[in-house]
Amino acid sequence: MKFAADSSLLMRLYVRGGDTETVERFLTEDAKVVSVSELARIEVLNILLRYPERADQFLADLQLGTQLKLEPLKWDDAFRQAESLARRFSPSLRPGGHDLFLVAAAVTMGATWFLSFDRNSRQRALASVAGLRVWPPLDKNEKGLARHASRTAS
Amino acid sequence: MKTLTIRDLNRKTARVVNALERGESFELWRNGKAVGYLTQTPPVPERKPDWKAHFEWLRSQSPTQDKSILAEFEKDRRRLRAREGSMGNLK
Numbered sequence: 001m002k003f004a005a006d007s008s009l010l011m012r013l014y015v016r017g018g019d020t021e022t023v024e025r026f027l028t029e030d031a032k033v034v035s036v037s038e039l040a041r042i043e044v045l046n047i048l049l050r051y052p053e054r055a056d057q058f059l060a061d062l063q064l065g066t067q068l069k070l071e072p073l074k075w076d077d078a079f080r081q082a083e084s085l086a087r088r089f090s091p092s093l094r095p096g097g098h099d100l101f102l103v104a105a106a107v108t109m110g111a112t113w114f115l116s117f118d119r120n121s122r123q124r125a126l127a128s129v130a131g132l133r134v135w136p137p138l139d140k141n142e143k144g145l146a147r148h149a150s151r152t153a154s
Numbered sequence: 155m156k157t158l159t160i161r162d163l164n165r166k167t168a169r170v171v172n173a174l175e176r177g178e179s180f181e182l183w184r185n186g187k188a189v190g191y192l193t194q195t196p197p198v199p200e201r202k203p204d205w206k207a208h209f210e211w212l213r214s215q216s217p218t219q220d221k222s223i224l225a226e227f228e229k230d231r232r233r234l235r236a237r238e239g240s241m242g243n244l245k
Contacts, residue, residue, distance in 0.1 A: 067203040096238040
């Protein structure tokens, strides 16, 4: 199983917050490897570079490839996937462009899971209708959005 | 590296083992395809993620910094959403 992380999950690996213990428990169970797209890598690096020790740790983890695995992507395929998601779900879900790319990257890298804490966008619902399992699980509102999007998808 | 077919391996097992002892390595072929290697060198042990150690490192970092980093990340995200919003999206 491949676990693709968005930037909100990756940030929680380098910054403590209310979800830290939940993330630790989830990843420690079965010693999960987290897959990272270049898109998420740059987004996280852009913030962490202002705090050199955190950025160094992030880059070292990617270099080591044991816990975080940078996934090489065929970006042509990822962009096609993003367009396909937009055509099917944009009218109902209205996802942000950036969300489309993150989910499309996860689908293109062959992920089975999408790990994201970003509940302020439609990204998690989009990942669900794109066929990915989402962690943490979708809340009631997101499930409703996903059901509606699935029903109305062309 | 020399190549070796399964047939060669069956016929010349003792010679292949002697060559391995001398430090030679072989690429093993079956049905026209490489299927593996015979070599003295043991495979590199697969490393498993050590999330416990990772989160111990995280807990050793300054909590004051945590708040600023998260705030910057959220600001970045809000900026992105505002741009999407200004295009009429995310309503």
